[in-house]
Amino acid sequence: MNIQSIVENITINIDGQDVEVPKGINIIEAVKMVGKGKEVPHYCYHPKLSVAGNCRMCMVEMGMPMRDRATGEAILDENGVQKIGWMPKPTIGCATNASPGMHIRTNSEMVKESRNGVTEFLLINHPLDCPICDQAGECRLQEFSAEHGRGYSRFIEKKNVKPKRTTLGPRVTLDDERCILCSRCIRFSKEVAGDDVLGFVDRGTYSTLTCFPGKDLSHNYSLNTVDICPVGALTSTDFRFKMRVWFLKRTDSICTESSVGANTEIWSREGKIYRITPRRNDAVNDTWMTDSGRALYKAIESDDRLVQYTIEGVHKSPEEVANAAVELLQLGDVALVGSAHSSLEEQFFYKTIAERCGAKVSLVSHYGEGDGLLLSEDRSPNLRGALVTGLIDQLPEAKLDALAHDINSGAVKTVLAVNEDLTQLGIDSETLAKVKVIYVGTHANKTSQVAHLVIPSLM
Incomplete structure (x- = not known):
């Protein structure tokens, strides 16, 4: 074309x-x-x-x-x-x-009657699950039955009984009685995810959705089938029965799992996140995202989340820790280890600190296996931002060998580490013991355990 x-x-x-x-x-x-x-x-x-x-x-x-x-x-x-x-x-x-x-x-009248008839047939065997269905409030069948249906049922026969609460995979639960056989999930798994595992069995009103023998819906994009299901047939096992969608606040965001930057929506209530779903952006992620990216919010309430400001492991006020950090940075001989997980604003802030302290800036890159779709090999979501803000001027290495050498030689006496566990990047605990470490991060690790100052940060 x-x-x-x-x-x-x-x-x-x-x-x-x-x-x-x-x-x-x-x-x-x-x-x-x-x-x-x-x-x-x-x-x-x-x-x-x-x-x-x-x-x-x-x-x-x-x-x-x-x-x-x-x-x-x-x-x-x-x-x-x-x-x-x-x-x-x-x-x-x-x-x-x-x-x-x-x-x-x-x-037109012909169109109205056609939609009316289609809606009536779809509702013949559909269960009256709306009060307990997770899709209630965002269900297309619910909306269209009100807009285009008769408003009453002429069906007096017994409804078909199909399997309920079927586990299709580790993250998706199926209620076959609610399925309207639209085949969206089948087409998605085959055409987008590249894992042809779903299909219809039996015929007519007895048709049911199922996985092929010996297979399950376990690929890393399985929850997209829940997003595109127009009814409540496919539900997220994690989100199931947790919260009504009309109580949730939607906030636009970006997935931080990799450098792809899939556009997302965060669904929360009273400061608690209940789910993350993809937000359409045809230039980045279309309307999809990874299952692993959806689960990132669980780290917010994990047991190892840093919540206290400390000096030598003792809880202190934010003001006391901030003053102690300023005193250490003013002594000079400072090295700053930035993070490609930081926002642009944070990276610009750390660049300013480095310039005022004369600190040498290091930053590491994180790589993993990509899938060729929405999970890239570069697991540093804002590495480009570090280059744009001037925090670094070239692509970083995977280890901090140069910093380890400077510490051992005595050229560095204070290290400001941002969201990086230095012990996993070529600096052992013995080397860290030679310097004062200011750790700014979201979760505890071996570096935060030996740090002189710990400053919790937002995710």
Whole structure:
């Protein structure tokens, strides 16, 4: 596809309004461009997955300007306006691409009746679990049944019974009775995660979602299936039954697991984090994130979290520790070990300290195995920030051998360490004992245990 075809716009008519949309866009995405909250309801369609077209909820009426088959001339009505030839049956918006001159009706009586019927069939065997369902409050079936359903049930037969509380993997629990067979999770695992482990078994109303024999949903992107599930069929085992979503506050953030910087949302209440979910950014992470990145918040309340300011292991006030740190830094012969986990503001602050103290700055890089998707080999989330702020002027080494040499030679007498365990970076406890260590960090480690001053920091 060339650049010209990407940016080429066409004009279509949506509910009587002419709209310019990119050529090749499907009707669901085209309707979104009208704005004003206008949307074609859908379940199985997802903008980052292939089109399945199996939920039939996105039905719309479609028509094209009529032309004479023999001459190709436009056929006009009595008012001189070109007639529109409407399709006799509604079409699905997810699999129909917009074409020049196309007319779309998203709210006609035919469309309303179609959505009404689809909703009724989806609810026939759906359990009345809303009061206990984790998806309540963000459930598309709940919303669309209110907007497009009958408001009452004509079904008097016995509902089908399917497996409940099925463990698909270490982090995902399935309630098959709630599943509407949209296949989003199947397509995600196959197309995005590259681990084809999910599928449907049996037929008709007895169809159920399950893992293939001998496999489970254990890849590092499994919780994305929970995010994209439009109902409460797939739930996070960790978040299950912990908190209603309408009580939670959403805060935009960035994942600090690696240098990818996946955009995230933090869900919290009264200062406690309950879950982390991905935030859409097509240039970085689309709408996905790793399972391991979601679990990072648990470190906030871990047992080894630093919460007290100390001098030689004795609890002191923040003012006392700050004054003691200033006195040590003013003595000179200071080395600063920065952190690529620090924010830009923190790195600029430490750069200022280093300049005023004449300190030599060191910083280490952390690497691990990448997955080629959203977990990079570079596990230093803000190494680029350290270069931009001028905290360092070149890419760092993986060890602090030069600093160890300076300590042993007596050139360094005070070390300000930020969120790094020096004992894991080439400096043993015997070497650390030769200097005064000021440790600024979030969690206890061997360096904080031998530090002269300990200053807890925010995560």
